Amino acid sequence: MLLAEQALNGLQYGMMLFLMAAGLTLVFGVMGLINLAHGSLYMTGAFACAAVAAATGSFWLGLVASLAAAAAAGALVEVAVIRRLYARDHLDQVLATFALILIFSEGARWLFGSFPLYLKLPPSLSGAVVLPGGLHYPLFRLVIIGFGAAVAVGLWWLITRTRLGIRIRAGEADREMIGALGVDIARLYTIVFALGAALAGFAGALVGSIQSVQVGMGEPVLILAFVVVVIGGIGSIKGAFVGALLVGMTDTLGKALLPGLLSQVVEASSAKTVGASLASVLIYVLMAVVLIMRPQGLFGARG
Amino acid sequence: MKLKRLLICGVAAVALAGAAQAEGVKVGMITTLSGGGAGLGVDTRDGFLLALKNAGDAAKQVELVIEDDQQKPDVAVQIADKMIQSEQVDVLTGIVWSNLAMAVVPAAVAQGKFYLSTNAAPSQLAGAGCNPKYFSVSYQNDNLHEAAGAYATDAGIGKMFIMAPNYPAGQDSLSGFKRYYKGEVANEVYTQVGQTDYAAEIAQIRNSDADAVFFFLPGGMGIAFMKQYAESGVGKPVIGPAFSFSQDILPAVGDAALGVRNTAQWSHDLDNPANKAFVESFQAEYGRLPSLYAAQAYDTANLLLSAVAKADVADADAFRAALTEADFPSVRGKFSFGPNQHPIQDYYVREVVKEGDVLTNKIIGPAMTDHGDAYAEQCKM
Numbered sequence: 001m002l003l004a005e006q007a008l009n010g011l012q013y014g015m016m017l018f019l020m021a022a023g024l025t026l027v028f029g030v031m032g033l034i035n036l037a038h039g040s041l042y043m044t045g046a047f048a049c050a051a052v053a054a055a056t057g058s059f060w061l062g063l064v065a066s067l068a069a070a071a072a073a074g075a076l077v078e079v080a081v082i083r084r085l086y087a088r089d090h091l092d093q094v095l096a097t098f099a100l101i102l103i104f105s106e107g108a109r110w111l112f113g114s115f116p117l118y119l120k121l122p123p124s125l126s127g128a129v130v131l132p133g134g135l136h137y138p139l140f141r142l143v144i145i146g147f148g149a150a151v152a153v154g155l156w157w158l159i160t161r162t163r164l165g166i167r168i169r170a171g172e173a174d175r176e177m178i179g180a181l182g183v184d185i186a187r188l189y190t191i192v193f194a195l196g197a198a199l200a201g202f203a204g205a206l207v208g209s210i211q212s213v214q215v216g217m218g219e220p221v222l223i224l225a226f227v228v229v230v231i232g233g234i235g236s237i238k239g240a241f242v243g244a245l246l247v248g249m250t251d252t253l254g255k256a257l258l259p260g261l262l263s264q265v266v267e268a269s270s271a272k273t274v275g276a277s278l279a280s281v282l283i284y285v286l287m288a289v290v291l292i293m294r295p296q297g298l299f300g301a302r303g
Numbered sequence: 304m305k306l307k308r309l310l311i312c313g314v315a316a317v318a319l320a321g322a323a324q325a326e327g328v329k330v331g332m333i334t335t336l337s338g339g340g341a342g343l344g345v346d347t348r349d350g351f352l353l354a355l356k357n358a359g360d361a362a363k364q365v366e367l368v369i370e371d372d373q374q375k376p377d378v379a380v381q382i383a384d385k386m387i388q389s390e391q392v393d394v395l396t397g398i399v400w401s402n403l404a405m406a407v408v409p410a411a412v413a414q415g416k417f418y419l420s421t422n423a424a425p426s427q428l429a430g431a432g433c434n435p436k437y438f439s440v441s442y443q444n445d446n447l448h449e450a451a452g453a454y455a456t457d458a459g460i461g462k463m464f465i466m467a468p469n470y471p472a473g474q475d476s477l478s479g480f481k482r483y484y485k486g487e488v489a490n491e492v493y494t495q496v497g498q499t500d501y502a503a504e505i506a507q508i509r510n511s512d513a514d515a516v517f518f519f520l521p522g523g524m525g526i527a528f529m530k531q532y533a534e535s536g537v538g539k540p541v542i543g544p545a546f547s548f549s550q551d552i553l554p555a556v557g558d559a560a561l562g563v564r565n566t567a568q569w570s571h572d573l574d575n576p577a578n579k580a581f582v583e584s585f586q587a588e589y590g591r592l593p594s595l596y597a598a599q600a601y602d603t604a605n606l607l608l609s610a611v612a613k614a615d616v617a618d619a620d621a622f623r624a625a626l627t628e629a630d631f632p633s634v635r636g637k638f639s640f641g642p643n644q645h646p647i648q649d650y651y652v653r654e655v656v657k658e659g660d661v662l663t664n665k666i667i668g669p670a671m672t673d674h675g676d677a678y679a680e681q682c683k684m
Contacts, residue, residue, distance in 0.1 A: 001510060002506055002507065002509075002510040005506040005509065005510070006503060006506050009502035009503055009506060012502065013500070013502070109337070114336065114337035114338060114341045115341055115342060116523055116526075116555075118526065118530070118555045118557075120557070121534070126534055127534065127536060128534065128535055128536030136509065136535070136536050136537075137535075138502075138531070138534040138535050138536070139534075140534060141502065210500070210527075210530070210531060210534070211499040211500060211527045211531075212499065212523055212526065212527060212555075214338065214523070215337075215338070216338065217499075252502070252503050255503045256503045256506065256507065259492070259493075272491055272492070272493050273469055273474070273493050276469045276492075276493040276494070276495065277469065280495055
């Protein structure tokens, strides 16, 4: 029973990471751009949700606002800043997007203050439900799993079945060629960037609802999202999905099981503290192992 | 030539000393004013400022500089270095978090500065690492947890699930609780500092056979945990130190906190004249109820003022003696220092209630009286 609940927790965490990593891997794969400001778009979505939900009293409007605000911020940033960076090397991109983090963070601090905001879940989404097998589980975490799965299916459909998806894949393979074929590359890039931003903002709003909305909330998640992208393989949505679930499960189950396992070998009180510390490095161990076995990531195309 | 230079140096030194004397005491406050822990630092600052304001002319002797440590030890150390070296403060105060205190306090007292703690009081500084220039005006870190352990024992709770972050104050917390809890500890869990998702821990609570949960998660961590715990529908009673049910945090936690028993050395309904004056003037000044951190900082400022009135800070021994007397009206009623310069005071059990629309705490009884701390005898001063 405990394992089942922890597995659900891992799944929920993984879905949240997938929402973050999907946009990151698209931008990384299609445009060849390292976007450190992805965490700021996550924060933008969370603040937009909190502000709109507080103003209108509707959590659902807040969620819509998170998508819209993050997509708008993403498009704006792409046109104003990112567009000038495609031809530059990665170091310039890191520098410029790091500057964006600082601008977004100070902007949010200026608008909303340093105090964290807390979202109230609507009654229809709060509380716990009983799952088959008698397991009680918070409803909202199930909703996050559902949203994550829906986004995964939607992205799969978008990439494999639509005209936009064909262009995205083509842009990933050879950007000069599709430009020569008459596709408006600049517009395509803005759309992809805004899409990735919207997913990050959506993730921010969902996570903000169970935790808190505050300045700097995006950076810890950003690091994990990069781990997911590297494990899954750069540019691969499937890789991001598998990688996100792998990282989510490893982190949650590691935290839950490691202290207990360790206490078989070493003395109980130090097993608790050492186990907790070890669990937090587990995902980096996972990343190192994957990189040794498959340097291009699990589903990465490029060697 | 040499003699002349020596003479000039001597004159300059005397002049400097004279200048320092005329200035009264310069206080550097390092506290957390941004990020998830900002509420604690803001109340610390506001409580301290209120005491200075209420003191009127007596406070003219105190010059205060305040800086934000962002809850980061490296930032706190930089600020402390700057305050000690370029701003030449005499007294440091204000640090909320024990890991920051451990980074700043030992070096500050080694450089001859006084440190008056408004909150953090790690065991390392109470026992063998105690220092004549270090005073804790709040408590010793274990105290509130010891009181919670004593309360859990008195309430006849057989099995407890206990949880704290993996940092010095977290470890102090659980050892403090266990020191006075006579029942069985069903499970002991350490979380990460700054953790925001407690799903894994809540699953463990649900599946343990404990009768109640004791947790110590200060600041935003406690808010996130309480909200998620209420959502999870686990429903086992919760006991904690006052930190997660303090006035600055209750509005964010919301009704999930109602009925929770928590332990503290102070509450806004504590019946003594100093406390009444404090709570009234705090509400008038800031339009909200004061938190524990505000009360501790208010007492710290009043302790400082009482010492400034009796001794010159340049005469370290006299100033220290004046501080040791603790000759100020504490909002906690009785207050004195033990041999390791940590408080000897009473601890209470409080319950979270709703007064009108405002969530707040009400004292329901004593948990411990005239309680010192477990480390005093290891302190050799």
